[in-house]
Amino acid sequence: MNMKLVFAFACSAFLVACKAQVPPTAPATTAPQALKPVAPPASPKNIILLIGDGMGTSQIYAGMIGNNNFLELERFKQLGFIKTYSFDNIITDSGAGATAFSIGQKTYNNAIGVAGDTLAHETVLETAAKSGRATGVVATCAVTHATPASFVAHVPHREMHEDIAWEYVHSPLQLFIGGGRKYFEQRKDGRDLMAELRMRGFYTATTEAALLEVPQQARLAALLWDDAPAKKNEGRNDILPRATQLAIDRLNTNEKGFFLMVEGSQIDWGGHANETDYIVQEMIDFDQAIGKALDFAEKNGETLVIVTADHETGGFALAGGDFKTGKVKGAFTSTKHTAVMVPVFAYGPGAEMFTGIQENIDIYKHIMNLWNLQPSRKPVRWEAIKRAN
Numbered sequence: 001m002n003m004k005l006v007f008a009f010a011c012s013a014f015l016v017a018c019k020a021q022v023p024p025t026a027p028a029t030t031a032p033q034a035l036k037p038v039a040p041p042a043s044p045k046n047i048i049l050l051i052g053d054g055m056g057t058s059q060i061y062a063g064m065i066g067n068n069n070f071l072e073l074e075r076f077k078q079l080g081f082i083k084t085y086s087f088d089n090i091i092t093d094s095g096a097g098a099t100a101f102s103i104g105q106k107t108y109n110n111a112i113g114v115a116g117d118t119l120a121h122e123t124v125l126e127t128a129a130k131s132g133r134a135t136g137v138v139a140t141c142a143v144t145h146a147t148p149a150s151f152v153a154h155v156p157h158r159e160m161h162e163d164i165a166w167e168y169v170h171s172p173l174q175l176f177i178g179g180g181r182k183y184f185e186q187r188k189d190g191r192d193l194m195a196e197l198r199m200r201g202f203y204t205a206t207t208e209a210a211l212l213e214v215p216q217q218a219r220l221a222a223l224l225w226d227d228a229p230a231k232k233n234e235g236r237n238d239i240l241p242r243a244t245q246l247a248i249d250r251l252n253t254n255e256k257g258f259f260l261m262v263e264g265s266q267i268d269w270g271g272h273a274n275e276t277d278y279i280v281q282e283m284i285d286f287d288q289a290i291g292k293a294l295d296f297a298e299k300n301g302e303t304l305v306i307v308t309a310d311h312e313t314g315g316f317a318l319a320g321g322d323f324k325t326g327k328v329k330g331a332f333t334s335t336k337h338t339a340v341m342v343p344v345f346a347y348g349p350g351a352e353m354f355t356g357i358q359e360n361i362d363i364y365k366h367i368m369n370l371w372n373l374q375p376s377r378k379p380v381r382w383e384a385i386k387r388a389n
């Protein structure tokens, strides 16, 4: 008998045994009881949820340094943190991260709108739409990408872009603005989902000029790029803040209020690429969109604005910088996501619910509670969602 082999086998058996004893990511202990609020929070008419993908505190401060020591984010007075771990990993991906916000369940990495058992749960956007609220999605990536997709679609894996596109066609959305047109028109099944969108009552727009022509009350599907738009520091214009303003103006015509999700999608990509300037410019761009939401909420008085992130990306640290030149000296510990808590900012009726340290799934719970909503559909097998047409 080869003793080396026996030793190697024993070692691997030991490792397997060790692995089996690692506790699951989700801690078994119950969360500490939060202090009861002294008065029930007021219910907002509208909710705008802005997600900075990969936006940790270093990304935010890098944006401040790059923007003459100011971000719109500094207007918020109510702040908290969320724990971002997913069902199966202390480090979440954007699928599980956004699904935590959209269905209120910790799920496995790569999941889109489905829980850990792949059952499709009604998303907060879908429930809001069923209650008569107008709903919208704006992103600086393909609309089929993990973050926006998690509010609209239900598939077991984030790479199922064509299935996700199909769910956009059948969604209750009043509007969506982003990229990913190729998943609607260059499909393996040969279908023309742009035409199918129009059949379902959407006006489609593939350019910014066309987008501005769409009548105010009409449903709007703006697919402005084949996939993702360019980086902000490589020529993308200020479409994100402008699309945010346009979405607010359009959704605000609905008497029963609205739910809008806006994503600063590429802060994360700057982190993955370990490119400090990419992060800084995406952060400032996202912050401009936040400013539009805050300006509206201040005037409107019945709008809750929530800004948060799904996770941090890059293990980004600030090794230096100069407010005068706007130069930031970044350092990275990773090209991936990290496990740190990320901040939450809230303004408007119910904002106090988002302070302190909470779980990412609490964002969903607070929105549903503030609007006194329950999902109208029980969880179903993901395949059962509208596969037939």
Ligand code: MG
Pocket: 053, 094, 145, 146, 147, 148, 263, 265, 268
């Ligand atoms: Mg994203």
Ligand code: ZN
Pocket: 054, 094, 268, 269, 272, 313, 337
């Ligand atoms: Zn990422």
